[in-house]
Amino acid sequence: MSDARTQILGRAREALGADELDVPVPREYRVTGDLAPGSDDVVDLLVDRLVDYRATVHHATTPTVAETVAALIADARTVVVPTGLDVAWRADWVPEVLEDSREEPLDVATLDAAGAVVTAARVACADTGTILLDGEPDQGRRAITLVPDVHVCVLRADQVVHLLPEAIRMLAPHPARPITWISGPSATSDIELSRVEGVHGPRTLHVVIVR
Amino acid sequence: MSTFLGLPRHRSSTPEEGPLGPVPHADDPLRWGDPFPVAARRALDDAQMRRNLGHATSTIRDKRASVVGEVPDWEALRDTGSAVKGDVMARLPELLAQLEENVTARGGTVHWARDADEANAIVTRIARERAVDEIVKVKSMATQEIGLNEALAEAGIAAVETDLAELIVQLSEDMPSHILVPAIHRNREEIRRLFLARMEGAPDDLGDAPRELAEAARVHLRRKFLSARMAVSGANFGVADSGTLTVVESEGNGRMCLTLPETLVTVMGIEKVVPTFTDLEVFGQLLPRSSTGERMNPYTSLWTGVTPGDGPQDFHLILLDNGRTRALADDVGRAALHCIRCSACLNVCPVYERVGGHAYGSVYPGPIGAVLTPLLTGAGTEDAPHGDANASLPYASTLCGACFDACPVKIDIPSLLVHLRARDVDSRRERTVPTGWDGAMKAASWVMSDGARLGRAEKGTAALRVLAGRKGYVGTLPPPMSAWTASRDLPAPPRQSFRDWWADEHDGNDGDGAAEENA
Numbered sequence: 001m002s003d004a005r006t007q008i009l010g011r012a013r014e015a016l017g018a019d020e021l022d023v024p025v026p027r028e029y030r031v032t033g034d035l036a037p038g039s040d041d042v043v044d045l046l047v048d049r050l051v052d053y054r055a056t057v058h059h060a061t062t063p064t065v066a067e068t069v070a071a072l073i074a075d076a077r078t079v080v081v082p083t084g085l086d087v088a089w090r091a092d093w094v095p096e097v098l099e100d101s102r103e104e105p106l107d108v109a110t111l112d113a114a115g116a117v118v119t120a121a122r123v124a125c126a127d128t129g130t131i132l133l134d135g136e137p138d139q140g141r142r143a144i145t146l147v148p149d150v151h152v153c154v155l156r157a158d159q160v161v162h163l164l165p166e167a168i169r170m171l172a173p174h175p176a177r178p179i180t181w182i183s184g185p186s187a188t189s190d191i192e193l194s195r196v197e198g199v200h201g202p203r204t205l206h207v208v209i210v211r
Numbered sequence: 212m213s214t215f216l217g218l219p220r221h222r223s224s225t226p227e228e229g230p231l232g233p234v235p236h237a238d239d240p241l242r243w244g245d246p247f248p249v250a251a252r253r254a255l256d257d258a259q260m261r262r263n264l265g266h267a268t269s270t271i272r273d274k275r276a277s278v279v280g281e282v283p284d285w286e287a288l289r290d291t292g293s294a295v296k297g298d299v300m301a302r303l304p305e306l307l308a309q310l311e312e313n314v315t316a317r318g319g320t321v322h323w324a325r326d327a328d329e330a331n332a333i334v335t336r337i338a339r340e341r342a343v344d345e346i347v348k349v350k351s352m353a354t355q356e357i358g359l360n361e362a363l364a365e366a367g368i369a370a371v372e373t374d375l376a377e378l379i380v381q382l383s384e385d386m387p388s389h390i391l392v393p394a395i396h397r398n399r400e401e402i403r404r405l406f407l408a409r410m411e412g413a414p415d416d417l418g419d420a421p422r423e424l425a426e427a428a429r430v431h432l433r434r435k436f437l438s439a440r441m442a443v444s445g446a447n448f449g450v451a452d453s454g455t456l457t458v459v460e461s462e463g464n465g466r467m468c469l470t471l472p473e474t475l476v477t478v479m480g481i482e483k484v485v486p487t488f489t490d491l492e493v494f495g496q497l498l499p500r501s502s503t504g505e506r507m508n509p510y511t512s513l514w515t516g517v518t519p520g521d522g523p524q525d526f527h528l529i530l531l532d533n534g535r536t537r538a539l540a541d542d543v544g545r546a547a548l549h550c551i552r553c554s555a556c557l558n559v560c561p562v563y564e565r566v567g568g569h570a571y572g573s574v575y576p577g578p579i580g581a582v583l584t585p586l587l588t589g590a591g592t593e594d595a596p597h598g599d600a601n602a603s604l605p606y607a608s609t610l611c612g613a614c615f616d617a618c619p620v621k622i623d624i625p626s627l628l629v630h631l632r633a634r635d636v637d638s639r640r641e642r643t644v645p646t647g648w649d650g651a652m653k654a655a656s657w658v659m660s661d662g663a664r665l666g667r668a669e670k671g672t673a674a675l676r677v678l679a680g681r682k683g684y685v686g687t688l689p690p691p692m693s694a695w696t697a698s699r700d701l702p703a704p705p706r707q708s709f710r711d712w713w714a715d716e717h718d719g720n721d722g723d724g725a726a727e728e729n730a
């Protein structure tokens with residue numbers, strides 16, 4: 001349809017005419033927050049936001065990640081993990097562990113039957129309570145954090161930044177990665193604008209913060 | 212029916228009966244039903260709709276105000292958002308070419324559609340080539356605007372809306388009445404009745420709690436998500452410098468559609484392009500707070516062409532004009548293309564809150580719809596049908612300015628409304644038969660252009676004081692002035708005109724001293 005392309009671009013050029021002006025873009029907004037990445041204050045802010053979204057927050061230290069996660073998934077029959085997940089986090093889990101990767105993906109029915117999924121994250125924004133995944137091997141394909149009904153996301157405290165621009169600028173070097181921003185469990189406000197958590201995405205979001 | 216001065220009305224259609232009563236029937240998603248003045252009058256009789264809307268809009272206004280209030284640099288973000296969009300319009304051809312190049316480089320296919328028919332034909336062809344007879348859809352204004360579902364249905368392809376509110380609208384064969392929450396005019400009890408009547412697998416004992424209704428929709432749609440082979444979405448932003456597309460949503464239905472099917476087709480209005488990936492740090496703050504009144508919406512998906520092994524391996528982007536270059540050609544009106552479809556202007560509008568979205572006769576209702584719809588369809592220009600009902604939309608406002616204050620990208624909607632009113636009046640100047648409005652304006656112009664005439668006219672208003680009596684206002688005037696008082700009262704004229712007062716205060720001086728006193 002190069003014809004339509006030529007015509008649309010031609011119409012746009014004609015519409016703009018001679019006034020192809022240079023529009024200056026001011027950027028006076030905050031790009032760095034007051035709270036240092038990984039500080040207690042920034043983690044507290046993130047926790048406040050996550051709780052507001054009805055996510056469940058758990059605290060762990062590096063040696064206790066495995067047991068903290070194990071307790072959260074104990075009722076599941078199978079649990080999905082991306083192949084790049086830290087093996088130390090997987091010690092002593094009760095459910096059967098199913099590994100997923102782009103090369104060897106699980107089918108949708110298997111994901112649907114899984115009791116939970118456990119992943120890492122790329123970065124988290126405290127101000128908005130947002131966890132950002134970029135599909136690298138420790139976070140996996142987008143489908144695995146979507147289809148299972150419980151998502152356990154393990155986040156290191158030093159991955160928590162204050163403001164959204166700080167988080168976006170960490171992703172910016174690799175914009176083409178498949179990226180998902182998650183702010184709490186799935187929700188809808190479509191009925192009388194009253195918020196209900198738990199629609200199509202995971203109805204339970206556990207965030208394990210590791211310090 | 213009363214006369215509305217100078218407003219055209221040539222939009223006809225008959226409401227159709229749905230499971231929840233009459234619903235509008237739209238042949239053209241940008242031009243359906245009666246013109247605004249007629250449709251608004253009828254909508255005002257619907258007390259249930261007005262209660263539903265009043266409740267919903269006041270809830271969202273409070274939420275928005277509280278999350279916007281906690282952002283200290285909100286005005287700086289608005290300034291940047293506004294300027295980025297101005298920059299986009301100024302460089303639109305260049306940015307679209309860059310977006311196309313980057314999407315193509317990452318394994319996507321880019322199509323261009325001049326109008327709705329062309330876009331619908333492309334989606335239909337893609338579905339047919341893959342032997343797909345059912346697609347899942349992410350809520351999208353662009354596909355509403357082109358009537359995609361109806362076009363696919365004619366080709367024997369079922370389009371399943373997966374956003375809860377869109378599903379409600381689709382099941383009730385209704386039209387959307389709000390940009391963000393298209394079923395905002397329905398309450399929980401109406402939705403319960405609808406699901407029981409029209410949704411496969413709805414439990415017989417379904418209650419009307421939003422939680423139960425959402426759960427019923429989850430169960431209904433889950434099978435479709437897990438088996439769908441093709442999805443259609445819109446896009447909130449298309450990033451030129453990376454080729455990244457973005458969908459902002461809440462329920463996870465968007466992620467399902469964007470991730471699980473083999474084929475994904477995204478229909479994006481050409482104005483949705485943004486220059487750089489980091490611009491998302493601005494719009495990612497402006498949009499959710501303005502839209503749902505949340506600090507962030509639950510899910511935002513970003514994808515760039517095709518990622519081997521993750522998500523759809525067959526990706527198509529349709530860049531849609533459908534009147535956008537026409538709007539761009541209006542150097543004032545083009546600011547309406549800055550809109551990021553947050554719907555904050557609807558929620559604060561005193562007119563929208565009372566008449567609801569259907570009265571606007573377009574999938575884009577409310578203040579932004581009142582400017583965007585006429586600009587896209589060319590109402591009030593020689594391109595539009597004579598007496599185009601969309602030409603009445605710029606009058607659907609009190610010009611109170613609440614929409615401008617709420618707009619995250621600072622679109623000066625009141626000024627655009629005034630601009631389009633002027634355009635409408637100009638387009639009708641050459642008419643052979645003048646209306647009462649034209650006559651009244653001519654007479655007023657004649658009186659006001661001469662001091663002596665104005666003085667005599669002022670003396671004539673004494674009769675109105677008699678008519679007004681002790682009430683202090685005139686409720687009805689005889690024709691032709693009844694056209695004015697049909698929908699408003701006329702305040703009683705003051706006892707004394709300014710000229711008389713001036714003469715009294717200055718011993719008969721006729722006012723020439725004013726300039727000196729003020730100097």
